[in-house]
Amino acid sequence: MDDSREHPIVVPIGTRGRPGRGSRSHSPSAAARSLANGAPVPSATAASRSRVRPEQSGSTRRPPTGTAPTPPLTSIDGGAGDRGRGNGGAEESPHPPPGADGTDDIPVGDWIAALLAAAQEVLGEDWEARSAVLVAQLRKRVTGDYEVDPFGLDPQIQEIAMAMLRPMSRTWFRTEIRGAENIPREGGALIVGNHSGTIPLDAAMTMLAVNDHGGRTLRLLGADLVFSLPFVGELARKTGATLACNEDAERLLRRGEVAGVWPEGFKGVGKPYAERYKLQRFGRGGFVSAAMRTGVPIVPVSIVGAEEIYPMVGNIPSLARLLGLPYVPITPLFPLLGPLGLVPLPSKWIIEFGEPIRTDAYEESAADDPMLVFNVTDQVRETIQQTLYSLLVDRGHPFF
Amino acid sequence: MGRVVLVTGVARDLGARLASTLFDDPAIDKVVGIDVFPPQHDLGRVKFVRADIRTPVVGKVLAVEDIDTVVHMNVAAPERGLAGRGAAKELNVIGTMQLLAACQAAPAVDKLVLQSSTAVYGSSPRDPAMFTESMAARGGVRSGFPKDAVEVEGYVRGLGRRRPDIVLSILRVGDVLSPYISSPFGQYFSLPVLPSVLGYDPRLQFVHEEDVLNVLRRATTTDRPGVFNVTGPEVVTLSQAARRLAKPLLRLPSVGFTSAATRLVRAMGARYTVELTRLLTYGRVVDTTALGDDFGYEMRHTTGRTLDEFVELASPGALSALGVHHG
Numbered sequence: 001m002d003d004s005r006e007h008p009i010v011v012p013i014g015t016r017g018r019p020g021r022g023s024r025s026h027s028p029s030a031a032a033r034s035l036a037n038g039a040p041v042p043s044a045t046a047a048s049r050s051r052v053r054p055e056q057s058g059s060t061r062r063p064p065t066g067t068a069p070t071p072p073l074t075s076i077d078g079g080a081g082d083r084g085r086g087n088g089g090a091e092e093s094p095h096p097p098p099g100a101d102g103t104d105d106i107p108v109g110d111w112i113a114a115l116l117a118a119a120q121e122v123l124g125e126d127w128e129a130r131s132a133v134l135v136a137q138l139r140k141r142v143t144g145d146y147e148v149d150p151f152g153l154d155p156q157i158q159e160i161a162m163a164m165l166r167p168m169s170r171t172w173f174r175t176e177i178r179g180a181e182n183i184p185r186e187g188g189a190l191i192v193g194n195h196s197g198t199i200p201l202d203a204a205m206t207m208l209a210v211n212d213h214g215g216r217t218l219r220l221l222g223a224d225l226v227f228s229l230p231f232v233g234e235l236a237r238k239t240g241a242t243l244a245c246n247e248d249a250e251r252l253l254r255r256g257e258v259a260g261v262w263p264e265g266f267k268g269v270g271k272p273y274a275e276r277y278k279l280q281r282f283g284r285g286g287f288v289s290a291a292m293r294t295g296v297p298i299v300p301v302s303i304v305g306a307e308e309i310y311p312m313v314g315n316i317p318s319l320a321r322l323l324g325l326p327y328v329p330i331t332p333l334f335p336l337l338g339p340l341g342l343v344p345l346p347s348k349w350i351i352e353f354g355e356p357i358r359t360d361a362y363e364e365s366a367a368d369d370p371m372l373v374f375n376v377t378d379q380v381r382e383t384i385q386q387t388l389y390s391l392l393v394d395r396g397h398p399f400f
Numbered sequence: 401m402g403r404v405v406l407v408t409g410v411a412r413d414l415g416a417r418l419a420s421t422l423f424d425d426p427a428i429d430k431v432v433g434i435d436v437f438p439p440q441h442d443l444g445r446v447k448f449v450r451a452d453i454r455t456p457v458v459g460k461v462l463a464v465e466d467i468d469t470v471v472h473m474n475v476a477a478p479e480r481g482l483a484g485r486g487a488a489k490e491l492n493v494i495g496t497m498q499l500l501a502a503c504q505a506a507p508a509v510d511k512l513v514l515q516s517s518t519a520v521y522g523s524s525p526r527d528p529a530m531f532t533e534s535m536a537a538r539g540g541v542r543s544g545f546p547k548d549a550v551e552v553e554g555y556v557r558g559l560g561r562r563r564p565d566i567v568l569s570i571l572r573v574g575d576v577l578s579p580y581i582s583s584p585f586g587q588y589f590s591l592p593v594l595p596s597v598l599g600y601d602p603r604l605q606f607v608h609e610e611d612v613l614n615v616l617r618r619a620t621t622t623d624r625p626g627v628f629n630v631t632g633p634e635v636v637t638l639s640q641a642a643r644r645l646a647k648p649l650l651r652l653p654s655v656g657f658t659s660a661a662t663r664l665v666r667a668m669g670a671r672y673t674v675e676l677t678r679l680l681t682y683g684r685v686v687d688t689t690a691l692g693d694d695f696g697y698e699m700r701h702t703t704g705r706t707l708d709e710f711v712e713l714a715s716p717g718a719l720s721a722l723g724v725h726h727g
Contacts, residue, residue, distance in 0.1 A: 152529075
């Protein structure tokens with residue numbers, strides 16, 4: 001190590017690490033010999049006779065450069081052993097093993113100090129306690145010692161998903177949240193929104209908004225297609241989603257959870273760009289009867305911005321039928337740009353939570369009165385549609 | 401006067417265990433076990449009749465032994481060493497029909513306990529998060545054992561209509577997981593590497609054999625009419641179970657999973673139950689509230705505890721060196 005400091009190694013660029021000009025393939029040039037000062041000059045004839053490159057013949061003599069390999073013994077016990085043995089090690093291993101010479105110059109103390117500083121930077125002042133918690137959590141994950149609720153919600157996975165969505169919501173979509181005080185802080189509630197965007201990112205963003213601004217975990221109610229797709233279904237279940245059916249909705253609301261439903265379904269997500277912000281039929285009113293049976297409020301949520309992320313200009317129905325999907329979208333960037341076309345356009349978003357519509361005033365039998373259910377469904381739909389129009393005026397340009 | 405009980409399917413582990421448990425019960429005078437195969441376990445002093453329930457012989461057994469309670473435990477997925485695929489279907493469906501015909505003709509019979517299975521709910525992406533007893537399958541009962549179980553339940557309900565004086569208890573038992581009782585999941589979790597479906601992490605439930613035996617015994621000795629789900633409350637995901645077992649999951653694509661898994665499991669010296677495929681893809685969770693509220697039995701073992709007990713008694717998995725075992 002000390003040797004290399006006294007005799008600086010100079011290896012010109014473009015010589016594959018061999019000293020001298022590139023033209024001399026078997027022995028170093030005169031210029032290179034003079035650079036490696038004090039090094040004995042190898043016999044050019046001997047080198048060319050044995051057809052061995054200079055750095056490979058280094059074991060027979062004192063090598064001219066630092067690229068010479070070390071004897072196998074010392075390369076096994078590494079640089080730390082050399083340091084410990086002091087000058088005795090210099091005889092056995094004049095140079096550190098290749099690749100290790102960069103890090104060997106930094107003392108162990110500096111490494112530790114740097115690691116501590118990094119830990120403090122990432123985890124904050126109480127980094128010691130927090131890293132202990134982190135390690136304990138990791139161990140629990142590895143040994144399977146964690147709880148999953150009957151619907152499949154894995155709270156840690158859900159937290160990670162939220163952390164990944166947060167920068168997307170803040171910097172990419174610049175989401176503005178309005179009416180966060182309308183998210184109930186406790187007890188069951190049914191959040192009902194408008195669906196759009198070809199890929200249902202609006203549900204994910206609403207989930208994040210409810211998580212960050214309401215302190216609740218939004219339990220999404222998804223179509224059965226979601227749960228039949230590999231990976232998508234697994235992720236949906238682990239982040240707390242379940243099938244959009246009356247049984248599951250009522251079970252969630254009875255447990256006092258906040259459930260989220262987008263009654264337009266695929267008709268909303270997969271509508272062409274020309275029909276943006278025009279609400280489709282609001283399902284069959286199943287969400288209203290679920291809320292009435294459990295007596296929880298309905299919170300209408302209007303989402304502006306999701307329509308522009310993947311403007312759907314066309315559809316390939318034959319391919320969709322083949323794949324068993326409701327539609328295969330054509331957007332200005334997809335499939336033209338391939339996977340790059342899957343990057344959502346950076347539209348500006350506004351999510352407004354409206355005033356809750358109470359359902360606990362209705363009688364028990366109200367859920368079985370279709371006329372009443374349709375009326376309430378229409379009321380929710382109209383509220384969202386009107387809010388959408390005023391939000392569109394407020395937002396101005398969709399992208400800037 | 402105590403009861404005289406006929407237990408079908410005593411060749412299997414659970415049937416043999418129930419027959420011996422019932423024999424020790426003071427409310428029961430006599431236990432007769434019946435099966436077409438010789439029992440694999442010592443039945444103690446339980447009287448064993450080797451007969452095929454697919455034949456009218458079973459009617460004679462009912463008359464000769466003066467049976468008043470029938471516990472039908474012969475509805476099960478095909479198992480190695482017992483019945484193959486075709487024979488299992490014959491036993492499940494035709495055997496049940498013959499047994500029910502004999503019960504209808506025997507005036508002494510006033511109670512029938514059927515050990516059904518949660519397989520009647522099937523397993524599909526259209527499933528609700530939890531099945532209650534009143535729900536029907538949404539998919540996945542078109543073939544194999546789930547179809548048998550649905551048909552058997554239909555026949556039993558038919559008997560209930562024709563003989564309203566018979567107390568019917570239908571117990572939909574979940575997947576038993578125990579090192580002592582051979583079951584599809586017990587065999588699956590004993591593999592060194594667990595084949596699983598790529599992109600799916602099903603929610604599963606397991607039931608402890610002690611709970612199953614307690615529920616069956618209570619249904620035999622007291623009147624508990626109705627349909628009840630019997631399984632460990634709470635859920636675990638397959639990946640979680642594999643981590644607790646410290647065994648690696650081998651993710652195989654869902655297309656052609658059954659044939660790939662069958663070959664792989666055979667190479668590991670075991671047998672793969674094809675009914676597992678749908679369960680390993682979509683999973684199944686049932687609601688056991690009715691068992692606590694109406695039947696009056698609190699499950700002693702949750703799914704997690706059942707699994708942990710299995711892990712403790714099973715051989716440690718390949719990945720157990722990675723972390724200190726939990727439990």
